[in-house]
Amino acid sequence: MTKTNTGNFFEDFRIGQELVHATPRTVTSGDVALYTALYGTRFAVQSSDAFAQSLGLPRAPVDDLLVFHIVFGKTVPDISLNAVANLGYAECRFGTPVYPGDTLSTRSTVIGLRENSNRESGVVHVRSTGHNQHGDVVLDYVRWVMVRKRDSKAEIPVAVTPKLAPSVSAADLPVPAGLSLAAYDTALAGASHRWGDYAAGERIDHVDGMTIEEAEHMLATRLYQNTAKVHFDQRLAAGTRFGRRLIYGGHIISLARALSFNGLANAFRIAAINAGSHTNPTLAGDTIYAWSEVKEKAEVARRDDIGALRLRTVAVKNATPAAFPDKTADGKADPSVVLDLDYWVLMPR
Numbered sequence: 001m002t003k004t005n006t007g008n009f010f011e012d013f014r015i016g017q018e019l020v021h022a023t024p025r026t027v028t029s030g031d032v033a034l035y036t037a038l039y040g041t042r043f044a045v046q047s048s049d050a051f052a053q054s055l056g057l058p059r060a061p062v063d064d065l066l067v068f069h070i071v072f073g074k075t076v077p078d079i080s081l082n083a084v085a086n087l088g089y090a091e092c093r094f095g096t097p098v099y100p101g102d103t104l105s106t107r108s109t110v111i112g113l114r115e116n117s118n119r120e121s122g123v124v125h126v127r128s129t130g131h132n133q134h135g136d137v138v139l140d141y142v143r144w145v146m147v148r149k150r151d152s153k154a155e156i157p158v159a160v161t162p163k164l165a166p167s168v169s170a171a172d173l174p175v176p177a178g179l180s181l182a183a184y185d186t187a188l189a190g191a192s193h194r195w196g197d198y199a200a201g202e203r204i205d206h207v208d209g210m211t212i213e214e215a216e217h218m219l220a221t222r223l224y225q226n227t228a229k230v231h232f233d234q235r236l237a238a239g240t241r242f243g244r245r246l247i248y249g250g251h252i253i254s255l256a257r258a259l260s261f262n263g264l265a266n267a268f269r270i271a272a273i274n275a276g277s278h279t280n281p282t283l284a285g286d287t288i289y290a291w292s293e294v295k296e297k298a299e300v301a302r303r304d305d306i307g308a309l310r311l312r313t314v315a316v317k318n319a320t321p322a323a324f325p326d327k328t329a330d331g332k333a334d335p336s337v338v339l340d341l342d343y344w345v346l347m348p349r
Contacts, residue, residue, distance in 0.1 A: 007081025009150035010115065010122040015160050017110040019126075021074040023225060024105040027062055027098060031223065035066045038220050039258040040210075044189040045268040051188060056178040061097040064270040065254045067104070068092075071130030071139045072250060073224035074106035080228050084121055084146040085278065086249050090164040092141035092273035092343075096132060097176050103133040112144065114159040119152045125162050141273065167274035170298035170308055173344055174271060181305040184266075184348040191265035195297070195307030195347040202294045204263040205321045210255050212247055214284035221248045247282040252339045256290040256315040264292065264311070267345035271308065274342040279333035282317055288338070289321040290314065295342065307349045315339035 035041070041063055044051045052060040080086060098104065112125025124147050130139040142164060186192050221231045229236050230246045237245045253276070260267070282288070296310035316325045319336035328334055 005077060005081075008078060008147070009082050010113075010124065010147045011149055011151065011154040011156060013110050013113055013124050013147075015110055015113060015157070019075070019078045019108040019110070021078055021106045021108065023074065024103050025070050025074070025225065026103045027066075027070065027100055029100045031066065032062060032100060034223055035063055038216065038223075039254045041254075041258045042190065042261045043265070043268055051185070054183045054185070056180045057097070057176065059099060061099055061176075062102075064094050065250070065257055067094070067098045067130070067138055069224040069226070069250050069254070070104050071106050071128065073226040074104075074130075075108050075126070075128050076226045076228050079108060079124065079126055080145045080147065082148045083228055083230060084148060085230070085246070085281075086143065086145045087123065087278065088144055089273055089276040090142045091168065092139070093168060093172070093174065094269070094271055095138050095140065095174055096136040098132065098138050104130050104138060106130045111142070112160050112162040113157065114161055115156045116146070119149065121146050121148050122156065123147075167310070167342065168272035168344060170296075170310075170344065171301060173300065173308055173346070175300060175303065175306060175346065176269070179306075181348040186266060186348070189266050189268070190261070194266060195309065195349045198294050198297065198309055200294050200297055203324055204292045205324070206259045206262050206290045206292065207321070208259050208262055209287045209289045210259065211287040212251070212255075212282065212284050214245075217247045217251050217284060220251050220254075224250070242281060242283065244283050247284065247286075249278040249339070252278070252282055252288060252315050253341060255288045256313050256339055256341065259288070259290040260292055260313055264345070266347050267309065267311070268348075269346045270343055271346050272344040274310070274344070276339070276341045276343075278338065279340055280317070280335060280338045282338045286317040289316050289319065291316075291321040291324050300346070305349055307347050309345050309347055311343055311345060313339070313341045313343070315341075
């Protein structure tokens, strides 16, 4: 009987299975500094205690996507250690803000299973929930991942595909307790554009690009305690069709969010992720750019100081974002598109 963890393969999962993930993680200011070093994020609320306190928060909260990655990372040894690829996200809501000193833990429930036609792998849907040390929900989301089978001949139960909401309702977007934007300083935030300055259908070229280094993406993935083999094991990766380690999809999400500052500097909080797809693989050496489309504008209930924008941010590799690469004539993602993310942000009115 082995004492080591080889991870779950597709045939090990069952509908309704509950997974309590190991290693609660206390978030520190060091984590925040390293996250900033990796992505260069510049949103003022997450960068400055003084700025955050002027809005009624106790101090600068941890970046929303750092929270996402830590909560996500807890799930990897049980869900995606033997993944082929992480495929997408839905119904993702950010809850109570996280601050340095908070401890995060994660639980998951298997809600969908579907074997692939080649019988070598299958798609697993899970709902994962992250809590702080007080039991408050900091993040709740669904993701689906393609996982290898241990035995291609293993019998698999009847396929179950969960029905997921196409988007999080604007009426359900959480606003941090005590937050007031009456003193929001757009000069310090880096741009004058508020909620009213954006229009549905508007497209924004975020202009800047970042080239991914091999060590950089591995450092980031280790920061989140994400142990998926496809990101670390070059000996294993050499036998795949790419012959190289894949970049963690969340790394691309954080790069795209950091790049979106140029054009969306006042989108100070991610409130929800409606859907997300990693449409093409990314490898070290690729240069990432991003563009965004305003899909929808919504008022926030009982607030005249905050508005919500539903954004679609598209990350592209090795291609100019000014041409807004998107879908080809057959409806598939352009080969340069590596991320298609649909999400809600909060913005001062």
